[in-house]
Amino acid sequence: MDREVNPGMSPDRTDSRPLLDVRDLDVAYEVSGSSWRRTTTTVVKGVSFHIDAGETYGLVGESGSGKSTTGRAILRLAEVAGGTIEFDGTDLATLGERTPLSYRRDVQAVYQDPAGSLNPRHHVGRAVTDALKRHGTGDRAERQDRAREAFAQVGLTDAHLSRFPSEMSGGQLQRVAIARALVLEPRLVICDEAVSALDLSTQSQIINLLMDLQQASGVSYLFITHDLGVVRHMAHRLGVLRKGELIEQGDTSAVFADPQHEYTRSLLAASPSSHPEGREQRRADRLARRRGAAQASEGAGGTAASASPTAPAAAASSPARPATADMRQAGPTRPMVARPEGRA
Amino acid sequence: MTVSTVGPAAATTPAAKQAAGPRQAWRRLRHQPLTLAAILTVALIVVIAVFAPVLAPYAPDDTDFSNVLSGPTAAHPLGTDDLGHDVLSQLIFAARTALLVAGGSVLVAMLIGVPFGLILGYKGGWYDRLGSRVMDLADAFPGIMIGFVVIAILGRGVWILIFAIGLIFSMNFGRMVRAITLAERKKLYVESAHVSGLRNRQIIFGQVLPNLAGPLAVQAAVFLGNAIKVEAALSFLALGLPDDQPSWGGMLRTAAEHQVDHPLMALPPGIAIVVTVLAFNLLGDGINDALSGARSTRKARKASRKAARLAASTLAEVEQARLDAEAREQVPSTRDDAPVPVASSVATREALVTTAAHPEPVLSVRGVSIVADRPDGEVVPLVSDVSLTVGRGEVLGLLGESGSGKSMLAKSILGLLPPGVRVDSGSVTLAGDELVGRDERGMRAIRGKKLGVVFQNPQANLSPVHTVGHQLVDPLRVHHGMSKAAARDRAAELLDMVGVKDAAGRLSQYPYQFSGGMAQRVAIAIALAGEPDVLILDEATSALDVTTQSQVLDLVLDLRESLGMAVVNITHDLGVAAESCDRVAILYHGELLEVNDVFSLFENPHHPYTAALLAAHPTADREVDRLPTLADFVTADGEWIVR
Structure with a gap:
C-alpha cells in the first residue's frame, strides 16, 4: 500500500x-x-x-x-x-x-x-x-x-x-x-x-x-x-x-x-494539541482510555495490581505505560478513537 | 503598524566574548598566587640550567684539593665536597641534569603511554583486556624495580636513565589516556567522524588527541617533579648517572657518606630537590584549576556569562532567520546595521498585556527585574520589569x-537564584507575604510549605541514596511536626494521590526503581507534602514521553481541582500550554510581551512574537506547506510587524 x-x-x-x-x-x-x-x-x-x-x-x-x-x-x-x-x-x-x-x-x-x-x-x-x-x-x-x-x-x-x-x-x-x-x-x-x-x-x-x-x-x-x-x-x-x-x-x-493501531491512536491522543479548543473533551477521552485499559488489564489477570515491590524492574515500567501495554490486546475494536481537532 | 524597537544587544555577538582566551587565562592566574610562584620558580630553574656556565663560579669538574670538605668560605660559598668540587657550581650544573632527565623521561613516558592508552581506549575489546592486564602487571612492580632492571641490563648513563624513568611512568600516562579516551569515544563527535568516513587513525590522533591536551599537561607537570625525585633516588643509590655527571642525587650520596662530620652538606641538594618538585606539582595543580575554570570562586561569573550567552544566542537566531529569508528572496542585504527586536515600547506593551483579573491572586509578581552582576562591574539584565498574578486554583503558563x-523568574520566586544573580527591583508576594529580600532561613520556611516545585529531570529531583519514603517523610516531619508513623501514613496517601500504585509498598524503594513518569509523580508528591499554595513546574514534563507527559499533566489538573492550589507551569512547549494552562504569559529576552487567557492567546495573539511562535509550531493536528519563521514577523528594519 x-x-x-x-x-x-x-x-x-x-x-x-x-x-x-x-x-x-x-x-x-x-x-x-x-x-x-x-x-x-x-x-x-x-x-x-x-x-x-x-x-x-x-x-x-x-x-x-x-x-x-x-x-x-x-x-x-x-x-x-x-x-x-x-x-x-x-x-x-x-x-x-x-x-x-x-x-x-x-x-x-x-x-x-x-x-x-x-x-x-x-x-x-x-x-x-x-x-x-x-x-x-x-x-x-x-x-x-x-x-x-x-x-x-x-x-x-x-x-x-x-x-x-x-x-x-x-x-x-x-x-x-x-x-x-x-x-x-x-x-x-x-x-x-x-x-x-x-x-x-x-x-x-x-x-x-x-x-x-x-x-x-x-x-x-x-x-x-x-x-x-x-x-x-x-x-x-x-x-x-x-x-x-x-x-x-x-x-x-x-x-x-x-490510525490503524491502537498504540498510534493513543500516541496521537497524548500528543499535545496546537490549540486549547476542545481540551476538556480530549482530557475526558484520555481518562476513559486509561480506565478502559486498566479494566482490560484487570480482566486479563490483574497484572498491574499485582506488581510487587520485589520485582522493581517490572514494577517500575508497568505502571508507567499501562495504557499502551494493554491496549494492544484490546485491539482496534475499541470504539474510542480520539481524533485530534481538525484545524487548518 | 510597526512598533519601535531598541536593539543594543545585536553588537554583543558570542564571538566577541570568547575572543579573549589567553587574556582570561592570565586574569585567572592572577588570582592564583601559588601557581604564579610555581611558574616563576620553574622559570628561574630553567634560566639557571641554561646559563650554568656563566652563573657557576667554577666548572663542574674543577677540583680544589687544597680545600677538600671545607665549610662555606669566601671562595666556596657553599663549601666543597670530598674531591674538592665547589658545591654551588655542582648544584647549578646539576639543575641541567635534573631538567634534562625530567623532560626527557616524561617525553619518553608520553611517547609510549599516550598511543598505548589511545589504542586501548578506542579499540576496546581484546586490545583493552590484554593491554589493561599489562598495565596492571606493570603496576604490581614497584617503579624503582623496573628502573633497577633496565639499568642492570643496559648499564648507567644519562640516556639509559631517561629511558628507565620514562618506562616507569609510561603506564601512568597510558592509564589516564585510556580512561579519557573511553569517555571521549562515546561522544557524538567521534561517531560523526565515523559517519564522515574518517579512518580510525585519523579519529584517534586527529579528533580524540586534541581533547586530551589539558589533562596531559597537568599529568606532565606533576611527573616532571616525580622524575626528579626518581632520578635523585637512583643517583643516590649510585644506579643513576655516572659519577662524573653532577646531580642532586649524587650530591646527596656524597653528603650521606660524610653526614657525621659535615651534616650541612645535604642541605643544598635537598633544598634544590624539594623546591623543584614542589614547583612542578603546584604548576600541575595550577594548570588543572585554570582548565576547569576555577569552579568554586567564579561560579557567579559563569552564571552571568551563561545567561548573557543564552540571550545573545536567541538574538543570533533572529538574525539568522533574517539572513535565511534574505537568501531565499534574494533581497539586497540591509541587515548589517539593522536592529533586532528586543523590546516593544513600554506604552505598547501595556496595551498588549491584558491582565484578566483572576479572583483572589495568591501569588503576585510586581515589576520584578533580575540582573546578573559581572565581576568587571557590568550589570547584565536578565528579566526586566515583569508583573504577573496567579489566582487560587489557576494554572498560569510561563512560555x-x-x-x-x-x-530565572521562577527561581527568583523560589529564592533560588544562582550566586551573582539578584532581584534588582520589584516585589513578589505570596498570600500577602513579601518574598523578595528574605534571607535563606526565611525562604526555607516558605519553600516546601507554601511553594512546591518540580524540576525537569525527574531522577535529578530525587536523592538517589534515600528511599522515596524517606524523602516524603522528611518534609512532612519538618513542616508539619508529624510523628514518624503519621508521616509515613501521610506519605503513602500522597503517593496514592499522585497515582502510584501499591503506594505503601513502594515507600521503601529507591528512585532508580521508578520509571521517568513515576519518578516525576513522586517529585510532585514531595512538592505537595507541605500542602503548598502554589506549585511551580519548571519544564516538569519536558523530558517525558508524550504518553507519560499527558498523564502527568492530567494529574496536575486533577490536583488543581481537588486541592484548589495555584500552578505556575514553565514551559517552552506551546502544546503543553494549550492543554494545561488557564492563562499564558509570553516571555522573550527577559521581557513580558503578553499575558492572556489561553483561548484568546491561541486564537488572537496580540504580540507578533506570539503569533510567530504559534505559526512556527509544527503540530500533529494540522498541515502547512512551509513553516513561517520569526523573520516573517519582523520588518527589514528589525521591527515587529503588528497585524
Whole structure:
C-alpha cells in the first residue's frame, strides 16, 4: 500500500528499486556480563521498511522504542543481528568489516545534540574540510572553497568557518552539522532527533532548511523523532515503532487521518494539541482510555495490581505505560478513537 | 503598524566574548598566587640550567684539593665536597641534569603511554583486556624495580636513565589516556567522524588527541617533579648517572657518606630537590584549576556569562532567520546595521498585556527585574520589569524559549537564584507575604510549605541514596511536626494521590526503581507534602514521553481541582500550554510581551512574537506547506510587524 514513489521527488531513479530497503531487521545489544560471556537483548525486532530517493521517511516512537538503534544499524554503527539492509541494491552484509568509502559518502547523519557532534577543540569548518579530505576532494584551497559553499548553503557566512563550537548558538551548530552531512552529496541522511533540542523559532528554520535542501538535491531523509508534529510536517511516509517493533506504517496523511493501531491512536491522543479548543473533551477521552485499559488489564489477570515491590524492574515500567501495554490486546475494536481537532 | 524597537544587544555577538582566551587565562592566574610562584620558580630553574656556565663560579669538574670538605668560605660559598668540587657550581650544573632527565623521561613516558592508552581506549575489546592486564602487571612492580632492571641490563648513563624513568611512568600516562579516551569515544563527535568516513587513525590522533591536551599537561607537570625525585633516588643509590655527571642525587650520596662530620652538606641538594618538585606539582595543580575554570570562586561569573550567552544566542537566531529569508528572496542585504527586536515600547506593551483579573491572586509578581552582576562591574539584565498574578486554583503558563528568563523568574520566586544573580527591583508576594529580600532561613520556611516545585529531570529531583519514603517523610516531619508513623501514613496517601500504585509498598524503594513518569509523580508528591499554595513546574514534563507527559499533566489538573492550589507551569512547549494552562504569559529576552487567557492567546495573539511562535509550531493536528519563521514577523528594519 505504501510503495508508490512520491510525485516529482525522484528524478531519474524511476526503477522500482528503493534507495534503502530494510527487511526483518533485528538489532541486539550486549547488555552486561563479564568479558567472557555475553548477554544480549534484542532492541529492534523484525523491522521492515523502505525509503525511496527524494523521500522523507519518519520513524516515530517513544524512548526505548529502538528508533535510534535502527538508524545506527543503517549507519553500520550497531551490529545487525538478523534481517537485511539493502542500500541501492547492495546488501550491507556483503560489504565486510570495513565500510567502503562510497557508503560513507552516500549515507550521512545529523544528530540531536549539535554541540556534542562537533569536536570542541576544532574550528567548526574543520568538520567539513576533514570529511572532504578523507573523500579525496582536491587540495586545501579547493576544500576551503567547498566548505565556504556548504556554509553558504545552510545560511552561514565565511566568518563562521573559524569559530569554535562554544562560540555558536544551537541552531548555528545544527547548520554546521547539516553542512558537514550534505557537503559529500549523500543520497540518504539519517536525522536522529535533529530538531528536537532546538527552540521553536530555530526549529522551524532548520526544518525549512532541510526541506529546501531536499528539494534542491533530491536527498532522502530517515527522520527519527518522538515529535509527531514535526514528523507530520516533514515526512512523506512514516512508521511507528513500539518496543522495537514496527506496528504501523503508511503515508503520513493516511496514518494521521486514520490510525490503524491502537498504540498510534493513543500516541496521537497524548500528543499535545496546537490549540486549547476542545481540551476538556480530549482530557475526558484520555481518562476513559486509561480506565478502559486498566479494566482490560484487570480482566486479563490483574497484572498491574499485582506488581510487587520485589520485582522493581517490572514494577517500575508497568505502571508507567499501562495504557499502551494493554491496549494492544484490546485491539482496534475499541470504539474510542480520539481524533485530534481538525484545524487548518 | 510597526512598533519601535531598541536593539543594543545585536553588537554583543558570542564571538566577541570568547575572543579573549589567553587574556582570561592570565586574569585567572592572577588570582592564583601559588601557581604564579610555581611558574616563576620553574622559570628561574630553567634560566639557571641554561646559563650554568656563566652563573657557576667554577666548572663542574674543577677540583680544589687544597680545600677538600671545607665549610662555606669566601671562595666556596657553599663549601666543597670530598674531591674538592665547589658545591654551588655542582648544584647549578646539576639543575641541567635534573631538567634534562625530567623532560626527557616524561617525553619518553608520553611517547609510549599516550598511543598505548589511545589504542586501548578506542579499540576496546581484546586490545583493552590484554593491554589493561599489562598495565596492571606493570603496576604490581614497584617503579624503582623496573628502573633497577633496565639499568642492570643496559648499564648507567644519562640516556639509559631517561629511558628507565620514562618506562616507569609510561603506564601512568597510558592509564589516564585510556580512561579519557573511553569517555571521549562515546561522544557524538567521534561517531560523526565515523559517519564522515574518517579512518580510525585519523579519529584517534586527529579528533580524540586534541581533547586530551589539558589533562596531559597537568599529568606532565606533576611527573616532571616525580622524575626528579626518581632520578635523585637512583643517583643516590649510585644506579643513576655516572659519577662524573653532577646531580642532586649524587650530591646527596656524597653528603650521606660524610653526614657525621659535615651534616650541612645535604642541605643544598635537598633544598634544590624539594623546591623543584614542589614547583612542578603546584604548576600541575595550577594548570588543572585554570582548565576547569576555577569552579568554586567564579561560579557567579559563569552564571552571568551563561545567561548573557543564552540571550545573545536567541538574538543570533533572529538574525539568522533574517539572513535565511534574505537568501531565499534574494533581497539586497540591509541587515548589517539593522536592529533586532528586543523590546516593544513600554506604552505598547501595556496595551498588549491584558491582565484578566483572576479572583483572589495568591501569588503576585510586581515589576520584578533580575540582573546578573559581572565581576568587571557590568550589570547584565536578565528579566526586566515583569508583573504577573496567579489566582487560587489557576494554572498560569510561563512560555518562552531558551534565554527568555522564564526559569530565572521562577527561581527568583523560589529564592533560588544562582550566586551573582539578584532581584534588582520589584516585589513578589505570596498570600500577602513579601518574598523578595528574605534571607535563606526565611525562604526555607516558605519553600516546601507554601511553594512546591518540580524540576525537569525527574531522577535529578530525587536523592538517589534515600528511599522515596524517606524523602516524603522528611518534609512532612519538618513542616508539619508529624510523628514518624503519621508521616509515613501521610506519605503513602500522597503517593496514592499522585497515582502510584501499591503506594505503601513502594515507600521503601529507591528512585532508580521508578520509571521517568513515576519518578516525576513522586517529585510532585514531595512538592505537595507541605500542602503548598502554589506549585511551580519548571519544564516538569519536558523530558517525558508524550504518553507519560499527558498523564502527568492530567494529574496536575486533577490536583488543581481537588486541592484548589495555584500552578505556575514553565514551559517552552506551546502544546503543553494549550492543554494545561488557564492563562499564558509570553516571555522573550527577559521581557513580558503578553499575558492572556489561553483561548484568546491561541486564537488572537496580540504580540507578533506570539503569533510567530504559534505559526512556527509544527503540530500533529494540522498541515502547512512551509513553516513561517520569526523573520516573517519582523520588518527589514528589525521591527515587529503588528497585524
